[in-house]
Amino acid sequence: MTLSTEDRFHQPTRADRNQVHRARADVKAQSKTANDSLTKVTFSILLVACAMAVASLLISVQARSATTIKPVDASWPSTDVSAAGLNLQKLTVHSERNSPPSLDRPSYLPIELAGYVAGLEPVIEVTINGRTRAYPMRVVARHQIINDRLGGKNIAVSYCKICSSAMVFSRDIGGETTQLKFSGLTYFNNMVLYDEASKSWWQQINGEALAGPGRGASLEVVPSEIISFTRFRQRHANNAAADVIALTDLARQPVMAKLNLPTPDVEDLPEGVTPADRVVVIGSEAWTLGLLRQEGRIEEKDLVILWEGGRQAAPDAFGRDEE
Secondary structure (H helix, E strand, O other), X not given: OOOOHHHHOOXXXXXXXXXXXXXXXXXXXXXXXXXXXXXXXXXXXXXXXXXXXXXXXXXXXXXXXXXXXXXXXXXXXXXXXXXXXXXXXXXXXXXXXXXXXXXXXXXXXXXXXXXXXXXXXXXXEEEEOOEEEEEEHHHHHHHOEEXXXXXXXXXXXXXXXXXXXXXXXXXXXXXXXXXXXXXXXXXXXXXXXEEOOOOOEEEOOOOEEEEOOOOOOEOOEOOOEEEEHHHXXXXXXXXXXXXXXXXXXXXXXXXXXXXXXXXXXXXXXXXXXXXXXXXXXXXXEEEEHHHHHHHOEEEEOOEEXXXXXXOOOOOEOEEXXXX
């Protein structure tokens, strides 16, 4: 039997080709629908997971706040706050006592080995009896207080992130060497320190005693300066008596650039000045850094204030400037 060419090879008609195209389109549509459904399910799972994580974090924070932060009288049962004559409306419980923990046994690095400090990063420079040390702000801000000894003098380097004030004090108080810690309290939006010897409270921004046996006294202020690390290196490139505080485990941990804190309530501010503005304070007068940056130079009687860029601002509760 002989087969013709038409019998051996069937030529598809236009109808056949249209049917094949429709079948392929149906398969693609079904595949797209399945993929879309899978994407929606995966996205929904991610949303649920994120929501659960956020809820867990909020519950954890709320539980921690409810269980660890105690009222003032519970944290300080031996301190008669009422007898100190404080404005209790301005006294706030910020955290547990000595939280974050102070740095009491710092380690030191030669300047050339302090590679963890960026050039524009601010450092607190202290010089005593020919010895100079840089305290990088990332370490000071994380611990808030560093108890140290420099040039034969016992000192405490402190920093309040709420009001962005860096102060250095002698920790020889009343003839006794002690350590300064964070009380967990703030007074007029400034951290309150305490000394371990007498448990007296000290205002960080001026060193005045607020309560306890030391009330009426003041801590000795040690001169210090906040400069960029680049400037510190330039000043002490050939100074064998200069060094830098080493990085700590706590300072390695990430920290929020901006804390969720209410803006301090300050009354009778001049027009254009906000409670969060940084200022230069001399005596009872103050000038905002914004004004100083704009003017470049401010002269007031025999006082001259100059603006010099080239370093980042210190980190505080309201963020950090770029320079």
